[in-house]
Amino acid sequence: MTGGGLARQWAPPALLMAGLLAAWEAGCRLLRVPAFILPPPSAVAAALWEMREPLFRVHLPVTALEVAVGFVASGVVGVALAAAMRLSPHLARALYPLVVASQTIPVIAISPVFLLWFGYTLTQKVAVTVLISFFTVTVNTYDGLRSADPDLVDLLRAAGATRWQIFTRAEVPSALPLFFSGLKVAAAVSVIGATIGEWLGGEAGLGVFGRRMVSSLRAAPLFASVFLLSLLGIGFFLLIAWVERWAIPWHFREVQGRRSA
Amino acid sequence: MTGGGLARQWAPPALLMAGLLAAWEAGCRLLRVPAFILPPPSAVAAALWEMREPLFRVHLPVTALEVAVGFVASGVVGVALAAAMRLSPHLARALYPLVVASQTIPVIAISPVFLLWFGYTLTQKVAVTVLISFFTVTVNTYDGLRSADPDLVDLLRAAGATRWQIFTRAEVPSALPLFFSGLKVAAAVSVIGATIGEWLGGEAGLGVFGRRMVSSLRAAPLFASVFLLSLLGIGFFLLIAWVERWAIPWHFREVQGRRSA
Amino acid sequence: GKAAGPAPSAPAAGAATSGQAAGPAASGQVPAQSGAQAGAQRPVRDVSVVLDWYPNAVHSFLYLAQENGYFEQEGLKVTFKMPAENPTDGIKLVGAGRETFALYYQPDVLVARANEQIPIVSLGAVVRHPLNAVMARQSKGFKSPRDLEGKTVGYPSIPLNLAIVRTMVKSAGGDPDKVTMKDIAWDLIPAVATDKVDAISGGYINHERVLLEKQGIPLTVFRPTDFGVPDYYELVVITGEKTAREDRALVEAFWRAAARGFADMKKDPRHALDVLQKHQAKEFPLDREVEEKSIQILLPLMDPGDGRAFGVQDAATWRQVAEWMKGQGLLKGDVKPDEAFITAGG
Amino acid sequence: MLQAPEVAGPVLSVEGVSFSFRQGRQVVQVLKDVSLRVEAGEFVTLIGPSGAGKSTLFRIVAGLLEPSAGRIRLRGGRGGVAYMPQRDCLMPWRTVLGNAALLLELRGVSRREARERAMALLPEFGLDGTADRFPHQLSGGMRQRVAFLRTVLGSQELLLLDEPFGALDALTRTAMQDWLLGLWERLHKAVLFITHDVEEAVLLSDRVYVLGGRPATVVGEVRIDLPRPRSSHLVTDPGFVAYRRRLLGLLRGAIG
Amino acid sequence: MLQAPEVAGPVLSVEGVSFSFRQGRQVVQVLKDVSLRVEAGEFVTLIGPSGAGKSTLFRIVAGLLEPSAGRIRLRGGRGGVAYMPQRDCLMPWRTVLGNAALLLELRGVSRREARERAMALLPEFGLDGTADRFPHQLSGGMRQRVAFLRTVLGSQELLLLDEPFGALDALTRTAMQDWLLGLWERLHKAVLFITHDVEEAVLLSDRVYVLGGRPATVVGEVRIDLPRPRSSHLVTDPGFVAYRRRLLGLLRGAIG
Numbered sequence A, B: 001m002t003g004g005g006l007a008r009q010w011a012p013p014a015l016l017m018a019g020l021l022a023a024w025e026a027g028c029r030l031l032r033v034p035a036f037i038l039p040p041p042s043a044v045a046a047a048l049w050e051m052r053e054p055l056f057r058v059h060l061p062v063t064a065l066e067v068a069v070g071f072v073a074s075g076v077v078g079v080a081l082a083a084a085m086r087l088s089p090h091l092a093r094a095l096y097p098l099v100v101a102s103q104t105i106p107v108i109a110i111s112p113v114f115l116l117w118f119g120y121t122l123t124q125k126v127a128v129t130v131l132i133s134f135f136t137v138t139v140n141t142y143d144g145l146r147s148a149d150p151d152l153v154d155l156l157r158a159a160g161a162t163r164w165q166i167f168t169r170a171e172v173p174s175a176l177p178l179f180f181s182g183l184k185v186a187a188a189v190s191v192i193g194a195t196i197g198e199w200l201g202g203e204a205g206l207g208v209f210g211r212r213m214v215s216s217l218r219a220a221p222l223f224a225s226v227f228l229l230s231l232l233g234i235g236f237f238l239l240i241a242w243v244e245r246w247a248i249p250w251h252f253r254e255v256q257g258r259r260s261a
Numbered sequence C: 001g002k003a004a005g006p007a008p009s010a011p012a013a014g015a016a017t018s019g020q021a022a023g024p025a026a027s028g029q030v031p032a033q034s035g036a037q038a039g040a041q042r043p044v045r046d047v048s049v050v051l052d053w054y055p056n057a058v059h060s061f062l063y064l065a066q067e068n069g070y071f072e073q074e075g076l077k078v079t080f081k082m083p084a085e086n087p088t089d090g091i092k093l094v095g096a097g098r099e100t101f102a103l104y105y106q107p108d109v110l111v112a113r114a115n116e117q118i119p120i121v122s123l124g125a126v127v128r129h130p131l132n133a134v135m136a137r138q139s140k141g142f143k144s145p146r147d148l149e150g151k152t153v154g155y156p157s158i159p160l161n162l163a164i165v166r167t168m169v170k171s172a173g174g175d176p177d178k179v180t181m182k183d184i185a186w187d188l189i190p191a192v193a194t195d196k197v198d199a200i201s202g203g204y205i206n207h208e209r210v211l212l213e214k215q216g217i218p219l220t221v222f223r224p225t226d227f228g229v230p231d232y233y234e235l236v237v238i239t240g241e242k243t244a245r246e247d248r249a250l251v252e253a254f255w256r257a258a259a260r261g262f263a264d265m266k267k268d269p270r271h272a273l274d275v276l277q278k279h280q281a282k283e284f285p286l287d288r289e290v291e292e293k294s295i296q297i298l299l300p301l302m303d304p305g306d307g308r309a310f311g312v313q314d315a316a317t318w319r320q321v322a323e324w325m326k327g328q329g330l331l332k333g334d335v336k337p338d339e340a341f342i343t344a345g346g
Numbered sequence D, E: 001m002l003q004a005p006e007v008a009g010p011v012l013s014v015e016g017v018s019f020s021f022r023q024g025r026q027v028v029q030v031l032k033d034v035s036l037r038v039e040a041g042e043f044v045t046l047i048g049p050s051g052a053g054k055s056t057l058f059r060i061v062a063g064l065l066e067p068s069a070g071r072i073r074l075r076g077g078r079g080g081v082a083y084m085p086q087r088d089c090l091m092p093w094r095t096v097l098g099n100a101a102l103l104l105e106l107r108g109v110s111r112r113e114a115r116e117r118a119m120a121l122l123p124e125f126g127l128d129g130t131a132d133r134f135p136h137q138l139s140g141g142m143r144q145r146v147a148f149l150r151t152v153l154g155s156q157e158l159l160l161l162d163e164p165f166g167a168l169d170a171l172t173r174t175a176m177q178d179w180l181l182g183l184w185e186r187l188h189k190a191v192l193f194i195t196h197d198v199e200e201a202v203l204l205s206d207r208v209y210v211l212g213g214r215p216a217t218v219v220g221e222v223r224i225d226l227p228r229p230r231s232s233h234l235v236t237d238p239g240f241v242a243y244r245r246r247l248l249g250l251l252r253g254a255i256g
C-alpha cells in the first residue's frame, strides 16, 4: 500500500477521533460539566502522565496478565462447552439453559462464593473473567458448528465418516468464522471481566486503582485508568482480528483477485 | 413428536438438573458452607415462596420491562452501528476502536455521568443495558455483513446494483445467521445490563432487591432473585432462538428431507 | 456551639398540598412561582435526597418527616433516591447541582472539598460519632489493635481506613508498618467469616457487627475513638454550596422537618421502624431484628444530648478531623474546615 | 477500464486484454492480449479447454475484474450486464420466484411486477409448481434453469452466459437452446456464450472464438455460416459436421 | 433400510424403493417403486430428465435418505460409499491436495500418505501446479475434477458418480472418460453413474437405466453390447448410433 493510500485510509478515523476529543474538551468547558463527574481529556492526559509510574509499572501489567489468562481460559471453556454440546444433543439440552443462566447472575451476588473458593488470587480474577467472557464464545462456536454445509456433511456421512470425523473435518472448520467473531467479543469483554474480578478485592491492577480513585473522588486518574483498560481491550481485539485473518484466509477471499496484479 | 420421543429428549437434561441441585444441596450440608455465603437450593426455594409477593408483583415486572426495552434498543443500536460501519469503511475504522473501548469501561466508573444525563429513570437503566449488550450484536452483524458470498455480490455488481442494493439484497440476508447468534447473546446479557443499571440507583427491580439482600447478608432471597433473573434471561434467549428458526428457515435446512415423509 | 433549633413551622404551611407541585423544578434552584397564590401559600418545591445506602434504621427520621407531613408543611416534596453501587454518586450529583441533598461521611466531605474542589457543604450531623470500627473474630484472641501486627486487615478501598488502622495501631503501641492492609472491596463479612483476613476495618457497629453476631460469629471490636482517632461524624447531610448560599431558606426548611422527624424517632423507635418498613412496603422486607438492634445503637450516637438541637455541628470537631487527616496525608492544599459546614437555622 | 456508453460500433469490444491473478507472492498470468467483439444482435460463443480463462474473461467484461492491460468497450456502459455465472449463485434465502425476479428488481421493476413476469415464464423453463421452493429443494438442473431465467429476465443489450446448460439432460437442453434462440431472434439481443460443448457452439452461434494456450489468447475465430432458423436436426448436416471437426481441431491445438 | 454386508450377489440392489419429500404440509413423491441392481465390476448408468430423481436415488443408495418403501442391499454394508455429489462440495478451507485426499484420510490412511497419493494423480487430472490452491482459485471444470479425484481415491467397491463431467469441455471430458474406463477395467470396481449426456452413457456403460415419470420409476433398461475397450471413435459406429437413438427415445417417453 502506498503512503498516500495509508493516509487516505487513516486520516478520516484520526480526524473523527480528534474531533470527538475536541468536542469532549469543549463540552466540559462550555457546559461547565464538573470535572469531578466528567474530566476533560486534557485533565485525563495530565493524570495519565502524572501517574505513569504506578499505572504502567504496577497496575497495567497485573491487569494485562489477568486479561490474558482469563481470555485464554474463556476461549478454552467456551470452545469445550460448545463442542460438548454439539457432540451430545442431550448435553446441549441440559447445559444450554445453565450456560444462559450463568450470564444473568450478577457477579456481586456470588462474589462471596468466589471468595470462599479462590481467595484474593489470580485464579479468582480469571474465574470472574471466564464467567463473563466464555458465553459469547460458546454461543457463537455452537452456532458455527451447526452451520456446516449439509451437503458436505452428507458427503462425509456417505463415505462412512464417524461422528468425530464429521466434527473435526467439516464442523470445526465451518465454525471458525463464527468462533472468531465470538472470540473478538470475548477479547474485549475479558478486560471488563478482569476489572470486575479486581473489584472483588485485590491489591493491584487497573480495576483496583480505579476503584480507589472512585472512593477518593479523583475522576481524572480514574478516567486515565479507564483509558488504559480501553487500550488493553482494543489491543487484544486487534490481536484476535489479526489472527483471524491469518487463520481463515479463505473466509476473506473477497479481497483477492479483485484487482489485477 | 411422540410422547416417548419427548421423554427421551427431555429426560436427560431434567435428570442432570436434578442431579446438580441435589449435589448443591448435599454440598452445602456436608461441607457446612455457611448459608449466608451459598444457601442450599431448598432455602432458596423457600425464600422464593416466602417473598413471592414482592418478587413477582413488584420487582420482576420492573426488571422485565427494563430488559425488554434495553434489549430492543441494543438490537437497534447494534445493527445500526454494524450497518453504518459496513457501508462506510472510513466510519468503520473510526468507530471500531471506540466500540471496542466502550466494552472495557467499568460502568461504575461512569455512573455519575449516566446519572447526570439520565437521572434515576428507566432511560438510565436502558442506557446501561445498551452499553453492555449492543457490542455482541455489532460485532456479529458486522462480521455477518462481510460474509456474503463474493460470487453473489459479483453477480449483483455486474448487473449494476447500487451499493445499497447489494447491501439489502445480499449482505443483510447473509448476515442474519451471525446476527441472530449475537442477538441471542445480547438477550441473555441484557438481563445483567438491567441489573447493573438498577445498581446505579433505583427503587424497584430484581437488581435493587438483590443488592439490598447482599447488604443485609440475606443470601437465600438474594439467590431467589438471581434465580428469577436467570429465568428471565433464559426466557428472552429462547424467544430469540425461536424467532431465529422462524426467520431464517433456510439456514436450518439440515433437518429437512433427512427422513422420508 | 451553634444550634439549629427544631423551629416549628407555621401551621398555615400545613395547608400546602402536593397537588400544587410546580413541575419537575430543577432541584436546588429557585422554583417558578405560581404568582397568584405566592402570598398565601408556600409553593411546593421538589427536592431530592440521595441516601448513603439502602434505607435502614439510620434513615428513619427522614421517613418519619415524610410520613408525618413535616416536609409537606415546609412546602417540600421530597424524593428519596436510592444510592448507587458507586457510593460517591451522591456527593458528585449534589456537587453538580443535579440533586439537592445527600447523606455522606464527614471525612469524605473534607476530601471532596480540599482535594477535588467539589462545591458541597455539610448542613447537619446525623450520626455524631464513628460507626466504623476494626472488627475481628473473638477466636483470634486480639486484645488490642497492637495485636494486629503481622496480621492482615481487610478494608473496602476507601483510603480513610488505612489512616484509621495506622492511627489505632500506633496509639496502642504497635508498629503500623507490620500490619498488612488488604483491599477487599465490598465483601467485608464473607472475608471475615471465611477467614480470608484476620480483621476488617470499614465495617459498622450497627450493621456488619450485628449481622456477624447474628450468624453466630462473636467479634472483638476496637472503636477508633478509643485509639487516637479524633471523634468524627460518621454521617452528615450535604448540599451544594450554591444552594447553601442562595437558598438558605430551603435548607432550613428541610432541616426543620428532619429534626422533627428525629424527635419522633427518639420518642418511639419501634414506630420509626414501622414507618421505615411501610415506606418500603412489601418490596424489601427488612430484617426487623437487625434493624431494631441497629436503631438502639444509633439513637445515642445521633442524639447531641444536653438539649442541643439535632444535627448541630461543632467547629472544633471539623478542625480536629481536618488536622488529623492532614497529618495522615489524606488532605492536600488549603483545607479551611470552618467553611465545610453551615448551620441550618443558625 | 470500462468506458462511457457509445452509440455506434459493436455492443462489446475487448481489445488486447491481459490479466493475471496474484497467488501469494506468485503472479499467474491467465489471459494475454485477448481481443474479440460482439456486434449488435450477434450470437458469439467462446470455447476453450477447462481452466483456459473463459470465466475470467467474462468477469472482466462484466466489470468485476480489471484487466492489467487492454480495454473493454461496452455499449450501454458499465453495469447492467446480465451475467450468468458458472456456479448458479442462487440466494438460499429466496424462493425460485424471488431468485428469478432478482435482477429485474434491481432495475427498478416493482417487486410484484418482477415476480409476475418471472411467474409467467416458469412453465417454459420446466419449473412450474416450484415457485415457492427454496434452492436447496431443487435438482441441479433446476437450479441452473432458475439462474438462466434470472439472467434472461434481467438482461438488456448483452447476455453473458457461462455454461448455462451444463447440468441439463439432452432433451431439456435442446428445449432450453430452442428457447434461447427464439428469444434471441425475437429481441435481437447480443449474446456472449460460454460452452464446453462444441455441437452447442455450432448450433447456436454466428461466430465462435477459441481460447487456448497458457496464458490464454484467441487461437481461432470461426464464422458459422449455417442458415437460420436452426434446429438440432442440423447435427447430421455435413456443413455442421465440418464446423464441428474444425472447432475440435482448434481446441486440440489449444490444449497441446 | 441398509442391510448388513453380503458376500454373494450384486454389489448393489435397489428393490422397490419409493421416496417422498415433505414440503411444508405437502408431501411430494419423487420416486416410486424403483428397482435396479449393479453387479460386481459392472458399469451401470442412470439417465433421466432433469428433476426426475436421479440425485435423490443416489442419496438413498449412499444412506443419506431413508426410502419410505423398499430396500437397499449394499455389499460392503453402509458407509464407505465414495459418493460424488452433483455440486462439487469442496471444502473451501482445504487446498486442492487436501480436498483430494479427504476421503482417503477418513479411511484411516495417514495424512501424509493420502496427500502423496493425491499428488501423484494431479497431472493425470490436468491439475498439476494447483496442489496448493484453494477451491475459489479454480475454474469450474477444475473444481469438478478435484471432486472426481477425491471420489476415485476414496472409493472401495462401488463408485457413485453424479454427473462427474458436466462442466468439462469435450476434450478434457474425453480424457477423463478414458481415465475412468481405464481405472474401471484395471480395478474392476462397480460404478453407478449419472449423466445427462446420452453419448457418454452409451460409451461407458454395460447397462443403462432410464428414469422417468412423475413420480419417477424405471421406464427402461438397456444393455449396451458394444465391444470393449471402447473409445470416442465409436461415436460414428452404427451400433452406437442405434443405442443412442433408442435411449433418446426412452428419454423422450420419460418426459412426455
Ligand SMILES: Nc1ncnc2c1ncn2[C@@H]1O[C@H](COP(=O)(O)OP(=O)(O)OP(=O)(O)O)[C@@H](O)[C@H]1O
Binding pocket: A256, A257, D021, D022, D023, D028, D030, D048, D049, D050, D051, D052, D053, D054, D055, D056, D057, D086, D196, E136, E137, E138, E139, E140, E141, E142, E167, E169
Ligand atoms: N481467484 C483466483 N486466484 C488464482 N487463480 C485463479 C483464480 N480464479 C481462477 N484462477 C485460475 O485462472 C485460470 C482460468 O480460470 P477460469 O475460471 O477463467 O477458467 P475457465 O476457462 O472458465 O475454465 P472452465 O471451463 O473449467 O470453467 C484457471 O487456471 C484458474 O485456476
Ligand SMILES: Nc1ncnc2c1ncn2[C@@H]1O[C@H](COP(=O)(O)OP(=O)(O)OP(=O)(O)O)[C@@H](O)[C@H]1O
Binding pocket: B256, B257, D136, D137, D138, D139, D140, D141, D142, D167, D169, E021, E022, E023, E028, E030, E048, E049, E050, E051, E052, E053, E054, E055, E056, E057, E086, E196
Ligand atoms: N430437499 C428437497 N425438498 C423438496 N423437494 C426436493 C428436495 N430435493 C429435491 N427435491 C425435488 O425432487 C426432485 C428430484 O430431484 P433430483 O435432484 O433427484 O433430480 P435429478 O434427477 O438429479 O435432476 P438433475 O438432472 O437436474 O440433477 C426434483 O423435483 C426436486 O425439486
Ligand SMILES: [Mg+2]
Binding pocket: D054, D055, D056, D086, D162, E139, E140, E141
Ligand atoms: Mg469457467
Ligand SMILES: [Mg+2]
Binding pocket: D139, D140, D141, E054, E055, E056, E086, E162
Ligand atoms: Mg441431480
